[in-house]
Amino acid sequence: MRFGFSETCLAHDPGPRHPESPDRLRAIKRGLAKRHSVSYEGATPATEADAAAVHDPDYVAEIREFCESGGGDWDPDTTASEETWPAALASAGLAKDATRAAVNGAAGRNTPFALGRPPGHHAVYDDAMGFCFLNNAAVAAQYALDDLGADRVAIFDWDVHHGNGTQDIFYDRGDVFYASIHEDGLYPGTGDADEHGEGDGAGATLNAPFPAGSGDADFCAAFDELLEPAITDFDPDVFLVSAGFDAHRHDPISRMHVTTEGYGLLADRVRTLADATDAALAFILEGGYSLDTLADGIGMVHETFDGREPVGPDDDVSDDVRDLLDGIRASHPAF
Structure with a gap:
C-alpha cells in the first residue's frame, strides 16, 4: 500500500496514561x-x-487558539497541547492526500492509507471529543466533492466506536453515504439502527450496532448483506474507510472479537466493492489501542492488498446479529 505519514503527528502527546499516544x-x-x-x-x-x-x-x-495558548483538557477524554493543532492539520492533510492519490489512480498495491493522528471520526461540526479535534474523513470527503470532481462519497467506518462526528456532519446531505459497524452501547452511545439520515440525507446513513462479543463472521455478514448492496446502489465516486482496529479481540477498550484475519476479510471486501463500483479507494486511520494488534491489523490490510488471500471466518453469525441484520434490512430505506 501507499502509506502516508508525517512526523508532525508524533508531536501531539496527550500524556503518559492516554491510550491515544504517539506510540x-x-x-x-x-x-x-x-x-x-x-x-x-x-x-x-x-x-x-x-x-x-x-x-x-x-x-x-x-480550538486553534486553545492549542496555541498551551492546550489542556478540552474534555475528560480529549487533551491538547501546543503541538496538537499542527498535528491535527497534518492528520487531515494526510487524509486529503490519500484521497487525491486514489482519485488520481493509486490503486491495487498502491492503495493509499493515511497514517495520521489525532484521529477524527468523533469530531462533530462544532466540537472536539473522543480524542478527535478535526474530522479527517469528513475533510477528505468534502475535498473530494469540492476539488476532485466527485459527486458522491461513501464512508465505511469499521472502528469499534460509532463515528458520531462523521454522521453528524453529513446527516442531512445526500452526497455522502455514511455506514458504520460498531459496538452497541460503547462510547459515544450514538449510532442506533434507526438513525437513517434526514432531509436530503434520508437513507444515506446506515448503522449496525453490534452486541459485545461479535466477531469476524458477524462483521462479514453485515458487509455482505447491508453495506455491499447499499453502497452499490449509492454508486460512489470515492470510497473512504475510517479504519479503526479497536474491534480486535485483544483491544483493551472494547469487547468485540474480531481477529487480525478478520481485518483482512474486511479489506478484501472493501477492495472488491470499490472495484465493482469503480470508486477511488483510500483508508484513513482512526482508533486501535493495543499496539501489537493495531500494527498487526494494518499489516494484514497491507498484505491483503499485496496479494495475500484472507482465510474465511471459523465462527457463524450469532443469533443476535442475525436478528439485527434482518431488522435493518426490513426497516432501512436503502433496502
Missing part, C-alpha cells in the same frame, strides 16, 4: 518494517479553510 504510530511503523513493499509519503497539511469546510469556523478558530 501508536511508532508501533505501526515497527510492524510494517517486517513486511515488504512498504513506502511512506508525506503530505501538505490541511488548512483552516479545509477544516471550516466541514466544521463551524468559530470552532476551528477556538
Whole structure:
C-alpha cells in the first residue's frame, strides 16, 4: 500500500496514561518494517479553510487558539497541547492526500492509507471529543466533492466506536453515504439502527450496532448483506474507510472479537466493492489501542492488498446479529 505519514503527528502527546499516544504510530511503523513493499509519503497539511469546510469556523478558530495558548483538557477524554493543532492539520492533510492519490489512480498495491493522528471520526461540526479535534474523513470527503470532481462519497467506518462526528456532519446531505459497524452501547452511545439520515440525507446513513462479543463472521455478514448492496446502489465516486482496529479481540477498550484475519476479510471486501463500483479507494486511520494488534491489523490490510488471500471466518453469525441484520434490512430505506 501507499502509506502516508508525517512526523508532525508524533508531536501531539496527550500524556503518559492516554491510550491515544504517539506510540501508536511508532508501533505501526515497527510492524510494517517486517513486511515488504512498504513506502511512506508525506503530505501538505490541511488548512483552516479545509477544516471550516466541514466544521463551524468559530470552532476551528477556538480550538486553534486553545492549542496555541498551551492546550489542556478540552474534555475528560480529549487533551491538547501546543503541538496538537499542527498535528491535527497534518492528520487531515494526510487524509486529503490519500484521497487525491486514489482519485488520481493509486490503486491495487498502491492503495493509499493515511497514517495520521489525532484521529477524527468523533469530531462533530462544532466540537472536539473522543480524542478527535478535526474530522479527517469528513475533510477528505468534502475535498473530494469540492476539488476532485466527485459527486458522491461513501464512508465505511469499521472502528469499534460509532463515528458520531462523521454522521453528524453529513446527516442531512445526500452526497455522502455514511455506514458504520460498531459496538452497541460503547462510547459515544450514538449510532442506533434507526438513525437513517434526514432531509436530503434520508437513507444515506446506515448503522449496525453490534452486541459485545461479535466477531469476524458477524462483521462479514453485515458487509455482505447491508453495506455491499447499499453502497452499490449509492454508486460512489470515492470510497473512504475510517479504519479503526479497536474491534480486535485483544483491544483493551472494547469487547468485540474480531481477529487480525478478520481485518483482512474486511479489506478484501472493501477492495472488491470499490472495484465493482469503480470508486477511488483510500483508508484513513482512526482508533486501535493495543499496539501489537493495531500494527498487526494494518499489516494484514497491507498484505491483503499485496496479494495475500484472507482465510474465511471459523465462527457463524450469532443469533443476535442475525436478528439485527434482518431488522435493518426490513426497516432501512436503502433496502
